[in-house]
Amino acid sequence: MTRMSTLYSRLSYGSGTGLIGLGASARAYAQATKDSVWLLADKMAGLTLSDWAIIVGMACTIGTFAINWYYRRKEYQLREKGGA
Incomplete structure (x- = not known):
């Protein structure tokens, strides 16, 4: 070996x-x-500054959507369990 x-x-x-x-x-x-x-x-x-602004805006929009979806789902789960 x-x-x-x-x-x-x-x-x-x-x-x-x-x-x-x-x-x-x-x-x-x-x-x-x-x-x-x-x-x-x-x-x-x-990429120009305008292109970067569009990319950052799209990323922030997707991030906001994901965070809202996550917390709305958690709120729904808590209500379903009878916690609130």
Whole structure:
């Protein structure tokens, strides 16, 4: 067992492509991740102040809806139990 683990560690250290999950190399995974992160960063850099205001407004609206739904549901559950 020691011999096999030594062989694996030498292979992965020497090539920089240690196996992850279903045989995908760490280098290939990092390259794909880096490309998608740069694409997202490039899109975000192109947004104007008006675009950011719209995005923040939409996020706040969704957050307000979620909080109201949560507390209305809790209130309904308490009334159903006869607590209030």
